[in-house]
Amino acid sequence: MAKYPHIQERVQEELNWVVGSRQVRIEDRKNLPFTDAVIHESQRLANIAPMAMPHTTSKDVTFQGYFIKKGTTVLPLLTSVLYDESEWESPHTFNPSHFLDKEGKFLKRDAFMPFSAGRRVCLGESLARMNIFLFFTSLLQHFSFTPPPGVSEDELDLTPVVGFTLSPQPQGLCAVRRQ
Numbered sequence: 144m145a146k147y148p149h150i151q152e153r154v155q156e157e158l159n160w161v162v163g164s165r166q167v168r169i170e171d172r173k174n175l176p177f178t179d180a181v182i183h184e185s186q187r188l189a190n191i192a193p194m195a196m197p198h199t200t201s202k203d204v205t206f207q208g209y210f211i212k213k214g215t216t217v218l219p220l221l222t223s224v225l226y227d228e229s230e231w232e233s234p235h236t237f238n239p240s241h242f243l244d245k246e247g248k249f250l251k252r253d254a255f256m257p258f259s260a261g262r263r264v265c266l267g268e269s270l271a272r273m274n275i276f277l278f279f280t281s282l283l284q285h286f287s288f289t290p291p292p293g294v295s296e297d298e299l300d301l302t303p304v305v306g307f308t309l310s311p312q313p314q315g316l317c318a319v320r321r322q
């Protein structure tokens with residue numbers, strides 16, 4: 144967030160306007176299109192489960208001309224969809240406009256699938272989305288986030304740690320209470 148101070152301010156402006164100083168509620172999401180777009184874009188770019196979970200074909204299948212034998216391990220590469228150059232205007236940069244139409248309304252995108260898709264889609268999707276929204280909005284309602292004193296935004300290394308999941312590196316951060 145610190146690399147994008149204008150985005151942080153825009154989220155806070157929207158929160159001030161719609162929620163004011165009361166506690167954020169999940170129903171507020173539909174009235175916070177910019178904030179919702181920022182959260183979606185963070186999940187798209189963060190891509191924390193790039194290979195979803197390993198699956199196994201339960202019968203022989205032919206998919207897009209390829210024969211896949213029963214019992215084959217299949218790794219659905221969510222990265223290929225979340226960073227698809229034919230789906231996203233700027234797939235490798237943080238750009239909340241991916242989820243906004245020309246009037247600034249929230250735009251649902253089929254290629255947004257950090258929770259995977261189909262029968263084995265993440266079982267915790269609703270819970271996770273609700274929590275991310277409430278944590279993110281409550282934090283930004285009460286605090287502004289900046290790099291620690293003496294550290295410039297350009298020095299922040301946001302490259303994820305690569306494993307079976309992608310996770311953030313530890314970062315120093317200042318949370319400054321808003322008036």
Ligand code: HEM
Pocket residue numbers: 191192195196197219257258259260262263264265266267268270271
């Ligand atoms: C940001 C948070 C989360 C992300 C991005 C995420 C993503 C995913 C992904 C990509 C899968 C693999 C789906 C597939 O096999 O194709 C998955 C599976 C699963 N997730 Fe999540 N998840 C999140 C949070 C949670 C939470 C909070 C819970 C439970 C409270 C949860 C429970 C599960 C379960 C049980 C499965 C296995 C579903 C199955 O195989 O049928 N997840 N998740």
